[in-house]
Amino acid sequence: MIELKDVSYARLGAPDLEQAEAFATRCLGLQVAERSAKALYLRSDDRAHTLCYVEGDPQDQTVAFEIDDAGQLDAAAGTLEGLGHGVHAGTAGECAARKVKAFIAFKDPTGNQIELVVRPDRSGRRYFPTRDAGITGFSHIGLNTTDPRRDERFWTQVCNARVSDRIGDIALMRVNAIHHTMALAPASGPGIQHINHQVASNDDVLRSFYHLAEQNVPIVFGPGRHPTSGARFLYFLGPNNMVFEYSVGVDAIEDEASHRPRQFGFEPSSLCMWGSKPGGAIPLPPS
Numbered sequence: 001m002i003e004l005k006d007v008s009y010a011r012l013g014a015p016d017l018e019q020a021e022a023f024a025t026r027c028l029g030l031q032v033a034e035r036s037a038k039a040l041y042l043r044s045d046d047r048a049h050t051l052c053y054v055e056g057d058p059q060d061q062t063v064a065f066e067i068d069d070a071g072q073l074d075a076a077a078g079t080l081e082g083l084g085h086g087v088h089a090g091t092a093g094e095c096a097a098r099k100v101k102a103f104i105a106f107k108d109p110t111g112n113q114i115e116l117v118v119r120p121d122r123s124g125r126r127y128f129p130t131r132d133a134g135i136t137g138f139s140h141i142g143l144n145t146t147d148p149r150r151d152e153r154f155w156t157q158v159c160n161a162r163v164s165d166r167i168g169d170i171a172l173m174r175v176n177a178i179h180h181t182m183a184l185a186p187a188s189g190p191g192i193q194h195i196n197h198q199v200a201s202n203d204d205v206l207r208s209f210y211h212l213a214e215q216n217v218p219i220v221f222g223p224g225r226h227p228t229s230g231a232r233f234l235y236f237l238g239p240n241n242m243v244f245e246y247s248v249g250v251d252a253i254e255d256e257a258s259h260r261p262r263q264f265g266f267e268p269s270s271l272c273m274w275g276s277k278p279g280g281a282i283p284l285p286p287s
């Protein structure tokens with residue numbers, strides 16, 4: 001079994017790094033860790049980076065998960081190869097570009113680009129963004145799936161993901177005590193469906209709602225509260241239509257052994273207990 005410990009970073013292709021930087025710093029509230037002509041590294045917590053925009057095609061989207069050590073990385077490569085997944089071991093240059101000691105890259109059954117990393121860099125400096133969005137860290141991702149049952153089997157039986165809850169066929173899966181680190185969202189092809197950052201308080205969610213609306217950032221869902229994890233949330237669009245989420249108050253799974261996934265219907269009330277519906281925000285009064 002491949003033992004995922006946590007989500008580590010997302011790498012997104014972007015044709016316009018300046019636009020990505022403006023969004024990340026003025027809207028989302030990340031800290032620029034490093035910038036070069038071809039890449040922009042962003043921090044959201046004590047890690048050296050958790051999001052990297054790389055000059056290129058926005059369809060090029062990768063998510064990385066941390067595993068414990070090099071021995072487990074070798075074993076993971078063997079397991080994946082045995083199952084017919086092509087595995088690429090990161091070169092020294094590729095490891096440096098990801099700020100990790102070692103990694104392997106492969107595609108999940110939908111074709112999502114996944115990296116497993118060992119010893120991602122931490123920063124000795126405190127995370128200190130230019131905009132105070134109250135972010136406490138990169139927490140989970142939504143991953144597209146073209147076959148939810150197949151991909152749930154892959155993540156739970158090959159990796160150590162456990163289903164915390166399901167909404168219709170959307171599995172919310174954990175790899176540690178946090179309610180979910182990944183959510184599988186039915187789609188017609190691979191890709192990252194959304195990127196979540198936790199914030200410190202309900203106030204942060206609502207402050208950002210007004211801030212983002214003022215910056216003309218499209219709000220696509222919320223403010224609301226998920227019945228599944230209990231989190232208060234806000235979803236909005238970033239560069240190249242990537243969906244970002246702020247949330248606060250995601251449940252922890254208290255007792256790993258006794259937790260049973262709950263089944264929610266695929267309907268608006270399963271997505272938000274306050275009545276918000278995906279696709280539209282509360283209209284703001286004219287200023």
Ligand SMILES: O=C/C=C/C(C(=O)O)=C(/O)C(=O)O
Nearest residue numbers: 142183226228229230231271
């Ligand atoms: O629309 C449902 C989303 C549920 C949750 C949650 O329970 O927190 C998410 O954050 C998610 O799937 O992204």
Ligand SMILES: [Fe+2]
Nearest residue numbers: 140194196245
């Ligand atoms: Fe989410």
